[in-house]
Amino acid sequence: MxxxxxxxxxxxxxxxxxxxxxxxxxxxxxxxxxxxxxxxxxxxxxxxxxxxxxxxxxxYTAFRLKPSGKNVLTMCMGTACHVRGARLLLDQATGQLGVKPREVTPDGLFSIDHVNCLGACALGPIVTENGTYHHHMTPGKLRKLIGTLSHQAVEGK
Amino acid sequence: MLQHVNVNIDGANIRAVRGTSVLDAAIEYGICIPHLCHVPYLPDIGACRLCIVEHVVNGRSNVTTSCTLNVEEGMVILTNTDKIRQLRRNLAELLVAQAPNSRAIQDIALRCGVKEVRYPFRNEDCVLCGRCVRVCTEVWRARAIGFVGRGKERHVDYPFGIRPEFCKQCGNCVQVCPMTIPPCDGPMKPGEEYLCGKCESQLMLADETPDHCVWCKLGEGFTCGRYVQ
The missing domain is CATH 1.20.50 (Pheromone ER-1)
Structure with missing residues (x-):
């Protein structure tokens, strides 16, 4: 509210x-x-x-013109994360959820964002999920994370 | 009472009105500085960068846009050095690559001596010169169109993409747009990144008199300062 x-x-x-x-x-x-x-x-x-x-x-990318999903996945696309395969993470997320960056899934559960740096380069590649940092991400881990989150959402209902 | 200053443009001593831009002074004198985003009755923003000149200060030269540079006493300006020609040709090539299907852009490319475009063609309909936005904002105070987005997503649009009620459809934005001038018979197509024979035959003219205003067709199309005065 x-x-x-x-x-x-x-x-x-x-x-x-x-x-x-x-x-x-x-x-x-x-x-x-x-x-x-x-x-x-x-x-x-x-x-x-x-x-x-x-x-x-x-x-300004800080302003959103559309409502965000319930779970906001933010991919770090900074240099350090990029060389460790942030692009693969973005592809994984967009492929799995079927939406482009800065868009929301039709059920309103997820939205994907990408930022230029989250300021934790040593831990890259980084993905944050509603402000929680997930370090050393791999496409596999990300797939499980998205799976868990959507399960939680279904059970929560 | 108009105050005057003495400016040296390409070796010519020009008595220019204080407060005018170097571009205006040069055009008035008959020195051709190619330009695209400049419209005589609008404030200049230096968006297209085509009107770059060398401003010599204490033996060092700065490359800057002449439309946003005001004349000052004792100024030394070079509009047609090798360095400027090279930079300008590159800018013109980028413009052609962005929007090849406009007579105005083709003419500018011709004037700047573009023989071959080294960039992939995008075939867009806008070069973001901002003429339409400025005429709407400055002349009509309507602000019915403006730039939206950032970086490569920047484009001209209505607020929220819908024509607002206060847009009277005066059509001035279309009138000043360089993209509304139909391309010549042999427009550059993707895969054929060179000038057609028609334009190439005119290249001689641009080569021989690169710094003189030759009342080229270019000016007619997109209201070159020369044609309006």
Whole structure:
């Protein structure tokens, strides 16, 4: 549940175009993504053209424009992880789940993300699952991880 | 009261109006600096990089875009050195590779002396010159279109991909777009990365007078500063 509504986020920042990125960050933190409606409200609230809001939101990879899945798998694509086969991990995940990076599976359970570095290069290749780091990943381990997570989701229901 | 400064462009002493860009001063004087993203009535952003020149300061030269460089007293500019020609040809090649099916791009390539394109053709319809975005933002203050995304996903789009109500469909974005000029009869195709005979026959002209404005067809197509003035 969002802890702050859009109104609360915009409180005290109205008509201040320079607050755009901070507002978008807060929306991202509270809702998990930035919806079209939210962008319209932000545009009105801050007095920034809606095109500008959309441009900024689409430019930074930190902002998601679509809701993320229940389990977010983040692949590290940094140099150290790359040379140890991060590409294989990404292929494994996209192949197994049938979605492209930054997309959500139709059942809403998984979404795949890739980032440029997670800052733990010695432990690479790294995959994080909802913020939990999994080090020295292999395509096999990743397949099991995705399997366990989807099992948990089924049982959880 | 207009103030003037003396600028030296390619050895010619030019009395230019203070506050204008080097590109404008050169065009007014009849020196051809190829350009694509520059539109006389819009602020310049230096997106296409085609108008690069050498700016000599204390015997050292900086390569910079002339459209974003304002004239200053005693400035020395070289627009047509070997280094600049080489860089410019490379830029033109990249533009052709991105969008070969436009007369404006073909003409620019011709003007910059492109004989062969060394890059794989992408056959896109946009070179991201930003003319449409700037005309919408600066002239009409509509901001109905803008750049979306980042890096290789950057493209021009409406907010959320849907034409907003405040877009009056004035068509100015289409008018300034260099891609709307139909290509010549022999456009470059994938696998045939060279100029067709028609363009090649005109290469002589570009070779012989690389630094003079020859009122080329190029300008007609995409509103070269010369044609608007």
């Amino acid at each position: 969002p802890s702050q509504t859009l109104e609360q986020i915009l409180e005290g920042r109205r008509s201040q175009p320079n607050q755009l990125i901070e507002v978008l960050q807060d929306i991202q933190a509270n809702y998990g993504y930035i919806s079209e409606e939210a962008m319209q409200v932000v545009s009105k609230g801050l007095g920034v053209p809606v095109m500008e809001v959309y441009r900024v939101a689409s430019f």
